[in-house]
Amino acid sequence: MVPRVIFGQGSFDQLGEILLPKRRNSDAPFIFLVDDFFENREFAQRIPLMFNDELIFVSAEEEPKTEQVDILVSRIKERYEEQPSGIVGIGGGTLLDLAKAVAILLNNNGLAQEYQGWDLVSKPSLYHVGIPTISGTGAEVSRTTVLLGPEKKLGINSDYTTYDQVVLDPDLTKTVPKEQWFYTGMDCFIHCIESLNGTYLNAFSESYGEKALELCKDVFLEDIPEDESRDKLMMASWHGGMSIAYSQVGIAHAMSYGLSYLLGIKHGIGNCLVFQHLDEFYPKGVELFQKMLEKHKIDLPKEVCAHLTQNDFDILVNVALGMEALWENALGKEWKKIMTPERLQAIYQKI
Structure with a gap:
């Protein structure tokens, strides 16, 4: 610490x-x-x-x-x-x-x-x-x-x-542009969702994750003064970081690493691009995420992976699957039987 x-x-x-x-x-x-x-x-x-x-x-x-x-x-x-x-x-x-x-x-x-x-x-x-x-x-x-x-x-x-x-x-x-504020804030929000729904969850990480999630909801779903919003998001970031320090993140972060490695996509927006398609794994979290997108009028880029070759997808999949701790946290010790390369590529193809 x-x-x-x-x-x-x-x-x-x-x-x-x-x-x-x-x-x-x-x-x-x-x-x-x-x-x-x-x-x-x-x-x-x-x-x-x-x-x-x-x-x-x-x-x-x-x-x-x-x-x-x-x-x-x-x-x-x-x-x-x-x-x-x-x-x-x-x-x-x-x-x-x-x-x-x-x-x-x-x-x-x-x-x-x-x-x-x-x-x-x-x-x-x-x-x-x-x-x-x-x-x-x-x-x-x-x-x-x-x-x-x-x-x-x-x-x-x-x-x-x-x-x-x-x-x-x-x-x-104060000087952070709105879209960057949103994407980086969603990194924290997704930290919380992945930590709180992971198999590595424990009482220590849960207490920090729950507080960070509560603060994210205040910032991105409620109408609060700007100075209070800045205070709360900074604390959400701190608590979210503490939560994953004692547990782990999950699917969105693993897949975002692939997007960063191959396409140079910044981490925050990469998480958002992936997370919108993970309702099967994080249904309540994705539902909240969609509400946040609508409230702040954020249009995510589309067809990011539309023109990739099979070799490109192989790189994406290999980089993402290399994050074994993240997959085990998300899906358990038998995660390789659940998230096959073919299934993972299918998710990338939606982005």
């Missing part, structure tokens, strides 16, 4: 105070990895840079890649003789996952792709802080950093991945 977290509107302004005791000396900088959306914006001026701290703007247009992590790590090692004091990730799931991965690789030898899997990290990460500027992914609380590698999309899942400190400031989400 994340050992330290602060929450509240305007809490970002405490960042300098938080980092100061963690600075080893003036030659050990903090490296800030920030969504390039904020480049040349007023927000960037609020980042508390000191000494030789470095601000690196990173595009979040594509899913985070293992190669991208390796390039950032090499850049930092070549530029600074002394190990940095820490890494600060500011942005959505892409930036938060990148920052976690960079912090791991700065203290562990090798390439990022070598750590894709469960508990492969042997040494603690460099001190790292996560600051989400959009709510829904749960990346700020997760022990996983999901990366697109040369052969697979899979997380670095370890006890050392989790952030040392998180700052939850709902005000930072």
Whole structure:
């Protein structure tokens, strides 16, 4: 679990105070990895840079890649003789996952792709802080950093991945465009549905999942003030991330990994594209999802898989079926008898 977290509107302004005791000396900088959306914006001026701290703007247009992590790590090692004091990730799931991965690789030898899997990290990460500027992914609380590698999309899942400190400031989400707000929020909603309906469910994950689901319903189905909505969605993201940390996600996420790997579709919208066709597995969840789509007038892309070749479908199916823990959570230990490659392809063909 994340050992330290602060929450509240305007809490970002405490960042300098938080980092100061963690600075080893003036030659050990903090490296800030920030969504390039904020480049040349007023927000960037609020980042508390000191000494030789470095601000690196990173595009979040594509899913985070293992190669991208390796390039950032090499850049930092070549530029600074002394190990940095820490890494600060500011942005959505892409930036938060990148920052976690960079912090791991700065203290562990090798390439990022070598750590894709469960508990492969042997040494603690460099001190790292996560600051989400959009709510829904749960990346700020997760022990996983999901990366697109040369052969697979899979997380670095370890006890050392989790952030040392998180700052939850709902005000930072004011600039999120509506569709992105919806798709990322649905990532959280789908986390909850898959966790609460999974075979891995336990009392710990259930308590967090139920609260996150309640908050998602308030945000996406009720008419509440914008500042209250931002607060609640940020808390829903946190609770949803906690829920899956102690259980697992399911079918939509497994299939979304395939869409990301082959077609480069962002995770949030990928989940939505899949989830609309999973009423056989999550009937109540899909019914709520359809109501949310209608309320917010969201039109999902159509015929995304209409022109794919059989080889393309084979890639989609193989990547998705490789997420064994997700399928077992969704369908039980005999999941391979239930979700055959042919059945899975048939669902992809509806998208």
